[in-house]
Amino acid sequence: MHFLQQLTEARGVPGYEQEVRTLMEEELSKLGAAIQYDGLGSIFGKKPGTASNPRVLVAGHLDEVGFMVSEITKGGYLRFAPLGGWWSQVLLSQRVQIVTERRSYTGVIGSKPPHILTLEERNKVYPIREMYIDVGARSDEQVKEWGIQVGDPVVPICPFEIMPDGDTILAKALDNRMGCYMAVEVLRQLQMTDHPNTIIAGATVQEEVGLRGAQTAPYEVKPDVAFALDVGVAEDGPGQEGSGKAKLGEGPLLTFLDASMIPNIPLRNLVVKTAEENNIPYQTETMLGGGTDAGKFHLYHRGIPSMVVGVAARYIHSHTSMISKRDLENGIRLLVEVIKKLNTETVRQLTHYIG
Structure with a gap:
């Protein structure tokens, strides 16, 4: 394996x-x-x-299936476009890697905690166009200093594992x-x-x-x-x-x-x-x-x-x-x-x- x-x-x-x-x-x-x-x-x-x-x-x-960085906001967040078919409901709070020419950066697809959601927001399925990736940056300038650019690929994170039955593979x-x-x-x-x-x-x-x-x-x-x-x-x-x-x-x-x-x-x-x-x-x-x-x-x-x-x-x-x-x-x-x-x-x- x-x-x-x-x-x-x-x-x-x-x-x-x-x-x-x-x-x-x-x-x-x-x-x-x-x-x-x-x-x-x-x-x-x-x-x-x-x-x-x-x-x-x-x-x-x-x-x-993955994503591409499509925009860097003034606050240092990354907007992204899907590469392949995604159902937006599986994305919030998931970890991803942004792969640049120099190195990779871990990010998380941002989501609000339930404490501050309105009733309307609780019942809404957020479209991908409204989502963003948080890489821990404070500004767009910091993101650019790190070498992250529009067009960089974004890859899901999930380690390979064989489950306890010895047959089921998770990855x-x-x-x-x-x-x-x-x-x-x-x-x-x-x-x-x-x-x-x-x-x-x-x-x-x-x-x-x-x-x-x-x-x-x-x-x-x-x-x-x-x-x-x-x-x-x-x-x-x-x-x-x-x-x-x-x-x-x-x-x-x-x-x-x-x-x-x-x-x-x-x-x-x-x-x-x-x-x-x-x-x-x-x-x-x-x-x-x-x-x-x-x-x-x-x-x-x-x-x-x-x-x-x-x-x-x-x-x-x-x-x-x-x-x-x-x-x-x-x-x-x-x-x-x-x-x-x-x-x-x-x-x-x-x-x-x-x-």
């Missing part, structure tokens, strides 16, 4: 993914992969198995450092077995602000099949229980529908069949909201078979989140078994209508 801890504690909001990219480059290089980048900063390690084709892409995304940015971890571990495990294809493992940039790296990356790596490795929403808290809802610990999550894509059906069926053949538990997800990098991957060139494989996660798009280590391990195992089947003929059959 050390590598996953490094990934989650690295700071990488959209457009500022360098720390995470460096960690990925180090691990992919250790595995002997040829490193590739697109022009936006997405990173991939390419390594052939027993054949150069087909080319199979397994990719998480480097970025996490920030599991959306989607979990996917980065899966991509590297799939490549690592495929070193130990033959696979009739070339693996391209890595992660895109700027997913949280519009799947931007996923639009440019395929032009660099030219995949024939793509798997986006991402989290889905766990709905297993009090009041959320129900048949078919994703839960922690019940297996990797296969997305059958989201707002950005319907997966290639033969590929979907192959993944399900492989899970059942290998006694790997799995869950399915159908969501009308949200999307993943597969929403862009599958539109590359003439269109390529794509699917989302990931894990259920609690509390995403907040300062902290939770996933199951067991789900993570089973997701990696499932991808390895599927990739071992992806030879030229199998991939051709995924789009048999082309001829």
Whole structure:
């Protein structure tokens, strides 16, 4: 879990993914992969198995939801703009890091104590535009002396921890450092077995602000099949229980529908069949909201078979989140078994209508 801890504690909001990219480059290089980048900063390690084709892409995304400093007030407080989707109710009194060129500063998203709230304020959900970050400065001049500027990234704070059950992982940015971890571990495990294809493992940039790296990356790596490795929403808290809802610990999550894509059906069926053949538990997800990098991957060139494989996660798009280590391990195992089947003929059959 050390590598996953490094990934989650690295700071990488959209457009500022360098720390995470460096960690990925180090691990992919250790595995002997040829490193590739697109022009936006997405990173991939390419390594052939027993054949150069087909080319199979397994990719998480480097970025996490966060903020950018948008204004420095005369009193030394920082206004901020969201990078990615946030619900403002999860923000007040949370600690953040402002990352400057010289060093980082801890701040807190300011809130009034209940003693002085009016009745109207108590019932109001504050919009982000009215919030501010307090870094302990006395003036805008002091903030500038410290090197904090408009445009600096702001990153949530939450240390990595494995909970007492030994399975539940708590950390920030599991959306989607979990996917980065899966991509590297799939490549690592495929070193130990033959696979009739070339693996391209890595992660895109700027997913949280519009799947931007996923639009440019395929032009660099030219995949024939793509798997986006991402989290889905766990709905297993009090009041959320129900048949078919994703839960922690019940297996990797296969997305059958989201707002950005319907997966290639033969590929979907192959993944399900492989899970059942290998006694790997799995869950399915159908969501009308949200999307993943597969929403862009599958539109590359003439269109390529794509699917989302990931894990259920609690509390995403907040300062902290939770996933199951067991789900993570089973997701990696499932991808390895599927990739071992992806030879030229199998991939051709995924789009048999082309001829």
